[in-house]
Amino acid sequence: MISRIVMGDFSRKFLGITALWVVMVSVILGADYDMLTDLGSSAETISRGNVEGFNFTASGMFENPASLAKIENASVGLFMTTLMDEAAYNNLALATRTPFGVIGFGYAETSVVDNPITAQDGNGEYFVTDTFDYRQGILRAAYADYLLPNICFGVSFSQYFNNFGNIKAAGANFDIGITFDRPDVSLSGFIRNFSPNSAIAFDNGNGTKSYEVIPTEFVMSGKWMMSTSFTVFGELTSRNHGNLYAGALQFSPNEFQDLQINGGYRQFYVLDKIKGGITLGVSLTLLGVKASYAYEKIEDHPQYDSKNYFSVSINL
Amino acid sequence: MSRLSVVMILCSGGAYAAPQVDKYSFLSYTVLKPNVGVGSLDKTNSSDSFYVLLAVKWSYLLDDQLGISSRPNGLADTSPVSLETRPLVYPNPFSLSDGAVLGYRLSRNADVEIRIFDIRANQIFKQRYDAGAYGGIGNTYNKLSINRSIFGGYDLPAGIYFFVISSEGRVIGKGKFAVVPK
Structure with missing residues (x-):
C-alpha cells in the first residue's frame, strides 16, 4: 500500500518533469543557432554518411562522447577542410585514459576572413570602409567510461562562441551519450545539447543583445558487421524541425583490414527543407596512424562541384 | 520598341x-x-x-x-558582360529583419543570375534577372533587396553567406555578407 503510494507519487513527478521538458523544447521560438557539428567532425565519419557514434578516436568527442571510452591509452585527432576557397573548418581533439575513465579536450572552428564592412557614397553606391574576420568555434571537454563490459557512458560540455568583428556571441550546453556493444551489432545514442532552453547570446557592441536557440538533437545510430568485410551503418537524428536519416556501407578487404572504403548517404537541412547527398571516402591505418579522406558533391554551385575533407588520428 | x-x-x-x-x-x-x-x-x-x-x-x-544609345552605329553591344564595380551588400553585417541591399553595376544590359550559398556551400537562393529589366540593367547601379522574404520567410541563422553573380554562362562576380540576429 505504502510502496504503491510512493510509486504513484514518483510516477506523477517523473511524468510531470518529462512533460515540462517536452513543453520547454517545443515552445522554443526563433532561429536555431547554426551548429558547426552539422558539417561533420572527421573525414572518416563523413565518408560514412556522417553516421555518428562509431569514431573511436579523440575526435569522437564531437559526436557521441561515450565513444571515447573505447580509447585504450591516448588519442589525437585532427580534421580540416576549406569550402568554396573561403570557409575553413578545423578541429583538434586530445583524449587520454586515466584511472577514472577517459577524459578529452577539443577545439573546433570555422573561419571566414576579410568580410567587408560597407558604406554608401553620395551617388548611392556602396564601398568598403573596413574588413573583419568571422570565427565560430566550440571548446569541448568530455568524459567517458565503461558502465558494464559492453555499455559505455559519456558526457561532454561545450562552450560555443562567435566573433563578427565587434559583435561577440557565447553560449554553453552539454551532451550525454551511451553505447551498447554486441559481437556483430553496436548501438549508439546521445542527446546533443541536452539542456533544452539554452541560447547563444549575441552582444551587438552597442549595449543590445540578441539570441539564437541552441538546438537539441536526439541521435540514434547502429552498426552491423555483416561479415569481416562488410559493415552497415544507419542513423536517425531528431531535431525540432523533424527527422533526418543517414546510412552507409563500409568495405574492408579480408587481406588488408587496415583499409576501409566507405560510401554513405546523409540528409541535412537547407533552410527548412531536407536535402540529401552521397558521401564517399577511404581510411588507411599504418603504424597506428589513421588517415582519412571524404568526398561530397556540391549541388548547383557554378564554380565548385565538390567538398573534400581530410582527417588524421593517432591512437596510442 | x-x-x-x-x-x-x-x-x-x-x-x-x-x-x-x-x-x-x-x-x-x-x-x-x-x-x-x-x-x-x-x-x-x-x-x-x-x-x-x-x-x-x-x-x-x-x-x-x-543604355546603348551612345554607340555610334546603334548596334547592340555583344562584348562580354562584366561588373564595373565590386558587388557589395550594404549594410554589412546586418539583421535579416532590417534587410540589406546588394549593389552592382553591369557593363551593359545582360541576363543575370544571382545565387546565395550558406557556409556549407548549400544553395539557399537563386534568381534570374532579364537583360534590361530590374537586376539586369547596364550602366546603372542595380540594387537588389536581401531580406527574409527572398528566403521564403525563413530566418537565417547568424553567420556568413556567399553570393555569386553569373551571366552568359560564367561567373562575373562574387562576394559575401554577414547576418546577425535582430
Whole structure:
C-alpha cells in the first residue's frame, strides 16, 4: 500500500518533469543557432554518411562522447577542410585514459576572413570602409567510461562562441551519450545539447543583445558487421524541425583490414527543407596512424562541384 | 520598341565583305550582282561590283533607357558582360529583419543570375534577372533587396553567406555578407 503510494507519487513527478521538458523544447521560438557539428567532425565519419557514434578516436568527442571510452591509452585527432576557397573548418581533439575513465579536450572552428564592412557614397553606391574576420568555434571537454563490459557512458560540455568583428556571441550546453556493444551489432545514442532552453547570446557592441536557440538533437545510430568485410551503418537524428536519416556501407578487404572504403548517404537541412547527398571516402591505418579522406558533391554551385575533407588520428 | 529599317550598302572594286553585325539585328540579306542574279558572286573576279541589300530589324535602336544609345552605329553591344564595380551588400553585417541591399553595376544590359550559398556551400537562393529589366540593367547601379522574404520567410541563422553573380554562362562576380540576429 505504502510502496504503491510512493510509486504513484514518483510516477506523477517523473511524468510531470518529462512533460515540462517536452513543453520547454517545443515552445522554443526563433532561429536555431547554426551548429558547426552539422558539417561533420572527421573525414572518416563523413565518408560514412556522417553516421555518428562509431569514431573511436579523440575526435569522437564531437559526436557521441561515450565513444571515447573505447580509447585504450591516448588519442589525437585532427580534421580540416576549406569550402568554396573561403570557409575553413578545423578541429583538434586530445583524449587520454586515466584511472577514472577517459577524459578529452577539443577545439573546433570555422573561419571566414576579410568580410567587408560597407558604406554608401553620395551617388548611392556602396564601398568598403573596413574588413573583419568571422570565427565560430566550440571548446569541448568530455568524459567517458565503461558502465558494464559492453555499455559505455559519456558526457561532454561545450562552450560555443562567435566573433563578427565587434559583435561577440557565447553560449554553453552539454551532451550525454551511451553505447551498447554486441559481437556483430553496436548501438549508439546521445542527446546533443541536452539542456533544452539554452541560447547563444549575441552582444551587438552597442549595449543590445540578441539570441539564437541552441538546438537539441536526439541521435540514434547502429552498426552491423555483416561479415569481416562488410559493415552497415544507419542513423536517425531528431531535431525540432523533424527527422533526418543517414546510412552507409563500409568495405574492408579480408587481406588488408587496415583499409576501409566507405560510401554513405546523409540528409541535412537547407533552410527548412531536407536535402540529401552521397558521401564517399577511404581510411588507411599504418603504424597506428589513421588517415582519412571524404568526398561530397556540391549541388548547383557554378564554380565548385565538390567538398573534400581530410582527417588524421593517432591512437596510442 | 522595335523599328524596321532598310539599309542598302553599295560596294565596288572587289570587296564583298558586309559590316560586322550580330545575329539579333538582321533578318536577312541579299547579295545582288549584275547579270548574275540573287545569291551568287563570282569570287574569282575581283573587279566585279555588287550590291548588298540588307533588311534590318533594330530592337534597341536609339533607346536611351536600354543604355546603348551612345554607340555610334546603334548596334547592340555583344562584348562580354562584366561588373564595373565590386558587388557589395550594404549594410554589412546586418539583421535579416532590417534587410540589406546588394549593389552592382553591369557593363551593359545582360541576363543575370544571382545565387546565395550558406557556409556549407548549400544553395539557399537563386534568381534570374532579364537583360534590361530590374537586376539586369547596364550602366546603372542595380540594387537588389536581401531580406527574409527572398528566403521564403525563413530566418537565417547568424553567420556568413556567399553570393555569386553569373551571366552568359560564367561567373562575373562574387562576394559575401554577414547576418546577425535582430
